[in-house]
Amino acid sequence: MDMNQYLGMFIEETKDHIQSLNDNLLKLEDTPNDNAIVNEVFRSAHTIKGMAGSMGFTKIQRLTHAMENVLSAVREGKLSINSDIMDVLFKCIDAIDTYLTAIIATGSEGSEENTELISNLEDILNVERNVQAFSQNETTDEFDEYVSKVIDRAYSQGYNVYKIKVILDSGCLLKAARAYLVFRTLEEYGEIIKSVPPVQDIEDEKFDYDFTLIVISRENINTIKNKILRISEIREVEINYIDRSKKESQRENIYESEAKKEVEVEKTKEIEKVASQHKTSKTVRVDIERLDVLMNLVSELIIIKSRIEGFTKQYNNRQYEESIEYLERITNSLHEAVMKVRMVPIERVFSRFPRMMRDLSRELNKEFELIVSGEDTEVDRTIVDELGDPLIHLLRNSADHGIETPEERVAAGKPKIGMIRISAFHDGNNVVIEVEDDGKGIDLDKVRRKAIEKGLIKEGQIDLTDQDIIDLLFLPSFSTKEVVTNLSGRGVGLDVVKTKIEQLGGVVDVVTQKGKGTKFSIRLPLTLAIIQALLIGVENEVYAIPLASIKEIVEIKKEDIVHVQGKKEVFMLRNQVIPIKKLSTILELDDKEKEKYTVVILKRGERLNGLIVDKLFGQQDIVIKSLGKYMENVKIVSGATILGDGSVVMILDPNYFNA
Amino acid sequence: MEQYLLFKLGDEYFGIIIELIENIERLTPFTRVPKAASYIKGVMNLRGEIIPVIDIKERLDLGSYLKTEDTRVLIINWKNDFKVGFLVDEVFDVINISKDSIEQVSKDKDEFKWTIAKYNHILVNLLNVEDILFDKIQEV
Numbered sequence: 001m002d003m004n005q006y007l008g009m010f011i012e013e014t015k016d017h018i019q020s021l022n023d024n025l026l027k028l029e030d031t032p033n034d035n036a037i038v039n040e041v042f043r044s045a046h047t048i049k050g051m052a053g054s055m056g057f058t059k060i061q062r063l064t065h066a067m068e069n070v071l072s073a074v075r076e077g078k079l080s081i082n083s084d085i086m087d088v089l090f091k092c093i094d095a096i097d098t099y100l101t102a103i104i105a106t107g108s109e110g111s112e113e114n115t116e117l118i119s120n121l122e123d124i125l126n127v128e129r130n131v132q133a134f135s136q137n138e139t140t141d142e143f144d145e146y147v148s149k150v151i152d153r154a155y156s157q158g159y160n161v162y163k164i165k166v167i168l169d170s171g172c173l174l175k176a177a178r179a180y181l182v183f184r185t186l187e188e189y190g191e192i193i194k195s196v197p198p199v200q201d202i203e204d205e206k207f208d209y210d211f212t213l214i215v216i217s218r219e220n221i222n223t224i225k226n227k228i229l230r231i232s233e234i235r236e237v238e239i240n241y242i243d244r245s246k247k248e249s250q251r252e253n254i255y256e257s258e259a260k261k262e263v264e265v266e267k268t269k270e271i272e273k274v275a276s277q278h279k280t281s282k283t284v285r286v287d288i289e290r291l292d293v294l295m296n297l298v299s300e301l302i303i304i305k306s307r308i309e310g311f312t313k314q315y316n317n318r319q320y321e322e323s324i325e326y327l328e329r330i331t332n333s334l335h336e337a338v339m340k341v342r343m344v345p346i347e348r349v350f351s352r353f354p355r356m357m358r359d360l361s362r363e364l365n366k367e368f369e370l371i372v373s374g375e376d377t378e379v380d381r382t383i384v385d386e387l388g389d390p391l392i393h394l395l396r397n398s399a400d401h402g403i404e405t406p407e408e409r410v411a412a413g414k415p416k417i418g419m420i421r422i423s424a425f426h427d428g429n430n431v432v433i434e435v436e437d438d439g440k441g442i443d444l445d446k447v448r449r450k451a452i453e454k455g456l457i458k459e460g461q462i463d464l465t466d467q468d469i470i471d472l473l474f475l476p477s478f479s480t481k482e483v484v485t486n487l488s489g490r491g492v493g494l495d496v497v498k499t500k501i502e503q504l505g506g507v508v509d510v511v512t513q514k515g516k517g518t519k520f521s522i523r524l525p526l527t528l529a530i531i532q533a534l535l536i537g538v539e540n541e542v543y544a545i546p547l548a549s550i551k552e553i554v555e556i557k558k559e560d561i562v563h564v565q566g567k568k569e570v571f572m573l574r575n576q577v578i579p580i581k582k583l584s585t586i587l588e589l590d591d592k593e594k595e596k597y598t599v600v601i602l603k604r605g606e607r608l609n610g611l612i613v614d615k616l617f618g619q620q621d622i623v624i625k626s627l628g629k630y631m632e633n634v635k636i637v638s639g640a641t642i643l644g645d646g647s648v649v650m651i652l653d654p655n656y657f658n659a
Numbered sequence: 660m661e662q663y664l665l666f667k668l669g670d671e672y673f674g675i676i677i678e679l680i681e682n683i684e685r686l687t688p689f690t691r692v693p694k695a696a697s698y699i700k701g702v703m704n705l706r707g708e709i710i711p712v713i714d715i716k717e718r719l720d721l722g723s724y725l726k727t728e729d730t731r732v733l734i735i736n737w738k739n740d741f742k743v744g745f746l747v748d749e750v751f752d753v754i755n756i757s758k759d760s761i762e763q764v765s766k767d768k769d770e771f772k773w774t775i776a777k778y779n780h781i782l783v784n785l786l787n788v789e790d791i792l793f794d795k796i797q798e799v
């Protein structure tokens with residue numbers, strides 16, 4: 001059988017499960033007694049085991065199997081979560097992740113056996129078994145009120161009550177089926193009143209190789225034992241009478257157990273909730289390339305629509321116009337629908353941060369809390385996939401450079417535990433992601449000194465605003481931390497973040513306050529494919545400027561332009577000095593002196609820049625097309641678009657003019 | 660035997676190995692790309708795809724292209740990585756050239772590796788497309 005077609009699915013789903021394992025283990029660390037979470041973790045491990053098994057990845061299968069054993073012990077209450085177990089489980093996830101990375105790269109899981117990890121897991125179980133051996137009689141005969149009542153009545157009516165432990169053969173393949181046969185056999189001779197693990201779990205094969213049943217029957221021990229042993233693949237059957245006297249002491253615990261029951265009821269409710277959540281999200285996995293094809297077709301449709309619109313004006317026929325309007329509505333809805341399909345919650349990226357920050361906090365010996373909000377904000381899939389690295393960088397930056405050591409924080413009169421917040425929200429046609437910390441802020445003097453040291457600015461240069469100094473941080477390989485840690489100082493600076501975000505058509509801004517903290521905001525277009533743009537003319541060329549980066553358009557007179565510092569040209573707009581450039585000069589075209597100029601004001605965060613253009617042609621939805629790899633190093637344009645008449649128009653990159 | 664597309668730049672005959680050529684297009688209006696190398700004349704719209712157009716005559720220091728009825732654009736597909744269009748003055752035929760009729764005439768330090776082949780009575784310059792696409796001097 002050709003497994004390749006399933007490999008992609010295996011990788012995607014395993015990724016999801018690794019993520020969910022990470023999330024749930026973090027939750028479990030906070031609430032170690034929550035069985036609903038243990039169930040979730042168990043389920044993920046179980047699913048990975050099953051999938052790995054069918055794909056022939058035996059090492060993953062072995063590891064997850066060992067995890068499952070520990071988890072099922074936890075679930076049955078034989079084992080309680082402690083930090084050692086958590087650490088081992090986290091290591092297991094990392095190991096699975098490493099296997100998966102190897103599978104993605106080479107198609108095979110590699111040679112690492114992770115025997116140490118597996119024996120760690122086994123050790124946990126062995127410790128638990130020894131403890132359990134001592135306390136077996138006390139613990140396993142505990143029944144809740146219902147069961148004890150039934151047992152009481154059974155005895156009074158002359159029935160026997162047995163505790164039957166069935167151990168299946170370790171080579172047994174269809175465990176649930178064997179268990180079913182055991183159940184059916186027993187039901188012929190009596191009634192099963194309790195099962196550990198619960199029947200549902202046994203049906204789902206969520207048990208190791210043994211299960212324990214409490215059975216009421218008139219038959220004697222040997223008959224029952226023989227009946228069960230007749231079923232194949234059963235290794236052993238242990239049957240004991242349930243001692244009546246034991247239950248007397250049990251009674252005293254009734255109040256307690258009632259209280260427990262309430263908790264349990266709540267837990268089952270939670271489990272039901274979780275289960276229903278799983279049921280409601282019916283999804284289809286679609287290859288992103290297929291969506292791209294669909295998107296391209298929609299783009300073509302939008303282009304041809306604008307072209308037909310051009311004709312309509314000539315014909316001047318009402319019916320024709322109405323149909324075109326209808327066509328426009330349909331194409332718009334179609335466009336929106338396709339866009340929505342491509343949108344995924346930013347959770348995809350955010351979800352791996354809590355784990356990362358937990359490790360980071362240990363590594364740096366700093367205490368901070370990560371607050372995540374707006375995970376459900378939806379962004380184009382292609383953007384989401386690219387966001388991981390820049391955000392990790394910013395978060396590490398906050399933890400490493402921003403947050404002070406606990407001692408420093410206390411000395412500065414701040415809460416001992418620092419705060420790092422990552423949030424996402426929509427703002428018009430943009431999505432904004434903020435990474436904020438309440439650390440020490442950026443030391444602008446230090447940045448200035450460092451910049452002089454590195455020869456980026458001159459010693460006596462005083463005309464730099466705070467904003468200019470912050471911008472220096474984004475220059476290649478700039479690091480202000482004096483001690484190089486293994487987090488930052490690996491030659492990857494904020495410039496990488498900036499480059500990546502700009503490639504995605506976004507901008508990065510920084511607000512910092514000494515002693516109070518720093519906030520990085522990333523502003524990105526919702527989608528990379530279709531944007532609103534202003535078409536402008538210079539000489540006889542037409543260009544498009546993304547509307548999102550235009551603040552306003554003004555007309556100014558020739559004498560409004562003032563020369564400063566020799567060459568720079570600026571003009572005043574409502575008491576604000578705005579640098580101004582002629583687009584014709586930048587584009588190496590003729591520039592003519594005119595009496596009046598049309599100025600497009602570009603905004604980037606707080607910064608404004610004026611761009612003189614010749615003509616305005618109005619705004620339009622444009623489909624962004626890449627210029628292709630060959631033209632990658634042309635920075636002034638971010639792409640091109642095809643207008644209704646088939647002509648190609650360059651899209652100017654606003655970042656080029658803001659630099 | 661290898662197959663080459665025979666075309667003309669000015670008065671000289673040139674050949675490009677046929678595997679690289681996706682198709683041959685008539686010249687359509689193209690749009691200038693500011694700040695790009697001067698031999699990149701702009702980009703054209705090839706059925707919805709944006710294709711950079713290179714004046715290989717200028718690239719090879721043989722003057723610059725002339726717009727005539729015969730001008731064609733050779734669409735080159737470079738290893739499925741990207742596509743570019745080469746402006747040529749006139750396109751002829753696909754020709755077979757045997758390996759032993761090819762002769763290297765350039766020196767090692769030259770930017771372009773010139774190889775020449777004899778085909779019937781004419782001399783054909785066989786172009787190394789990689790040299791044209793990637794400006795090694797600029798990259799250093």
